[in-house]
Every structure is written in structure tokens, then in C-alpha cells.
Amino acid sequence: MTAHSSFGVANDPSSTPVEISELRVDVPAERQYVRTVRLLTGDAAARAGFSFDEIEDLRLVVSELCYGILAPNARALSVRFGIAPGCVSATGEVTVEGGGAVLMDATTSFVVDVVCDHCTLGADRDRLFFSFDKRSHR
Numbered sequence: 476m477t478a479h480s481s482f483g484v485a486n487d488p489s490s491t492p493v494e495i496s497e498l499r500v501d502v503p504a505e506r507q508y509v510r511t512v513r514l515l516t517g518d519a520a521a522r523a524g525f526s527f528d529e530i531e532d533l534r535l536v537v538s539e540l541c542y543g544i545l546a547p548n549a550r551a552l553s554v555r556f557g558i559a560p561g562c563v564s565a566t567g568e569v570t571v572e573g574g575g576a577v578l579m580d581a582t583t584s585f586v587v588d589v590v591c592d593h594c595t596l597g598a599d600r601d602r603l604f605f606s607f608d609k610r611s612h613r
Contacts, residue, residue, distance in 0.1 A: 498556045504549035504569045509541045512554050516565075519556040523563045525611045532590045533563065533609055539583045541567060543596065544603035546575035561611040568604035575603050 500515050502508035516537040520530040541552060549569035557564040577596045579587075587594050587607075594607040 496558055498558065499554070501551050501553045504545055504552045506542065506545060508552065509538055509545075512541055512552070512567075513538055515554070515556065519558050519563050519565075520609075523558050523611065524561055524613065525563070526613055529609075529611055529613075536587050536590045536607070536609075537565065537567075539579075539587065540594075540596070540605040540607070543577050543579045543583070544569050544605060546571050546578075546603060548572045548575060549603065561613065562608065564606070564608045566604065566606040568602050570602050572601070574598070574600060577603055577605075 498515055498519055500512055502511050513534045516534045517530050520533045525533065537554070541554070544567065545552065546569065548571050550571070552567065552569050554565060554567040575598060577598055579596060591607040591609050594605065596605045597603070
């Protein structure tokens, strides 16, 4: 997991901390590691100033999107979060040998549509991916 950030100097009142603008996590493409992505999702949403309910909604969406791209032949799952005040964007992808398909049932699709401002799911020759944007309603 990597984080790109710039922080103010500790104990210096004239120094203003700058929020982390990007977080990234790479985990094995296995269901049990989606929990790690959920943790990072919560952190990204909290840093962006989301409410508790919005954080939980976003964690649910990221979990479902990750499960949707975890094909049996998938390799590492990579998820990157962009963070700004009141906004979180994310992209996630897995590399698949021999192709694959995004799996999303109607209920999950409905939840993603309700929670996210914009969401894209896709597949090309050797990868499955998602991206979304979410603004806080605070």
C-alpha cells in the first residue's frame, strides 16, 4: 500500500497539514483481501469529510465492485483512491489471463447507481476494471 502525501511539520502551529490526495492498495485478487480495500475506502472517505453513513455506503459499493471484477483467473487487485474535500474517486482493476467478464447482479447494480455519482465497469482483453466518483452530500 502506498500513500502520496504532504504533511505539515509536527508541533508547528504555522504549518497547515495537507490532506492525502491519493491512496493506493495492491492485494492478491482473492475475496478475503477485499476487507483490506474496504478499510482503505473508509479511510479515504473519512479524509474527504464524508458522514458515517456515507462512509459505510461507499465501503459497501467498493466491496461489491471488487467482488464483481474478481474472476477466477484474476491476478492482483489494484485500487487507487483520489481524495479531495467532499469527494472520493476510485479506480480498481485486475489482470485476467484469457479474458473475463464483470459480474454484477441487478440489486448490486441498483445500490452502486444510488450511492455513486458516476460509475463505470468494464472489461477488455486482459483486464477487468471499475471507476467511480462520489461527492458527499454534507
